[in-house]
Amino acid sequence: MKDTLNYLFTGSRLTKAEAHQMLVRIAEGQFSDSEIASFLTVFRMRQITGEELAGFRQALLELCVAIDLSEYNTIDVVGTGGDGKDTFNISTLSTFLLAGAGYKVAKHGNYGSSSVSGSSNMFEYFGYQFNNKQDKLKREVEDAGICFLHAPLFHPAMKSVGSVRKALKVKTLFNMMGPIINPSFPKNQLVGVYDLDVMDLYHQVFRESGQNYIIVNSLDGYDEISLTGDARFVSNLTEDNLSPADFGFAPVPPEELYGGETVEAAAKIFKNVLEGAGTEAQQNVVISNTALGIQCIHPEKSLADCVAEASESLKSKRALGAFRKLMELNV
Incomplete structure (x- = not known):
């Protein structure tokens, strides 16, 4: 997380794969509350990118309790x-x-x-x-x-x-x-x-x-x-x-x-x-x-x-x- 934060604090952006990986690691409890708070604050200081949002979304959908309603056009x-x-x-x-x-x-x-x-x-x-x-x-x-x-x-x-x-x-x-x-x-x-x-x-x-x-x-x-x-x-x-x-x-x-x-x-x-x-x-x-x-x-x-x-x-x-x-x- 320290390396990621330093990278982001320079104004750099995450790729979709990097965003996905970070959210999976957060979900797995690998980071402290302070680290997570610092990470989230980055995206209050600047707009999230489409690629970052797509990576976070992919991670949450992979980790969700999925429901199969595919037989319906919902x-x-x-x-x-x-x-x-x-x-x-x-x-x-x-x-x-x-x-x-x-x-x-x-x-x-x-x-x-x-x-x-x-x-x-x-x-x-x-x-x-x-x-x-x-x-x-x-x-x-x-x-x-x-x-x-x-x-x-x-x-x-x-x-x-x-x-x-x-x-x-x-x-x-x-x-x-x-x-x-x-x-x-x-x-x-x-x-x-x-x-x-x-x-x-x-x-x-x-x-x-x-x-x-x-x-x-x-x-x-x-x-x-x-x-x-x-x-x-x-x-x-x-x-x-x-x-x-x-x-x-x-x-x-x-x-x-x-x-x-x-x-x-x-x-x-x-x-x-x-x-x-x-x-x-x-x-x-x-x-x-x-x-x-x-x-x-x-x-x-x-x-x-x-x-x-x-x-x-x-x-x-x-x-x-x-x-x-x-x-x-x-x-």
Whole structure:
């Protein structure tokens, strides 16, 4: 570690292989907390490179508790967090609309880091039992169209840095890892990022993965389609800007996306949207993100058709049906 730190302190970068090796050695407990903290601090002082991120990702995926859902054409919808916008659980709601529309979802997530309620907070609140059992997760995908992968159960390697991250109290490179280390290796992924620099990094990583992917950033700082203004996206096929009008919706005031100050408040919004009692702005934002997820799976479909499909899933209550079925399987 001393040699690596001295190398990095000169401004040098790690190759993908070197980054991979370092993370494996950290996971194996070869270094002290002080050494790990010094290593993580390097990537607060400068931007991580695409090659370094790819190496760290490869190591964590090799070390994870892998789940085989390869027989399904699954999708994950996830945001990086860290945008400081305190929105309601838009990405998580979108996964139920996808399931309601007949798609198979393998949602990867964790407790909220920058907001009150992350996806794990929401699933836990409604009674979902976190597990990493292949048979149970497959049954959920088959019967409800969706399963949830609570990150700590699938990434034991992260335990080796848990105390350091807690002590540092700042974002580290591991905050960037969550959206790109789904242990079920989904064939499709919609990822929201909080700025264009992170979008570029993820694009470098994903284009080597063989997945269908769309990475999106609302240009006013949201890590999803917010409808508060224009958004930028890049995929394995193309890149462009999107406006609210492209989805057929009017712009949304930012205050309409607020998720509340407690998990209970966020859960109330979550249930209201699924039951058709959400505000028009809340419903439109969830529909827009779902539509982009559908287009990730089926790039040949027009955005208008994807919006119609997502809207039908919500308004027909099929999305609510997928939610209720998943929770029934966890009684």
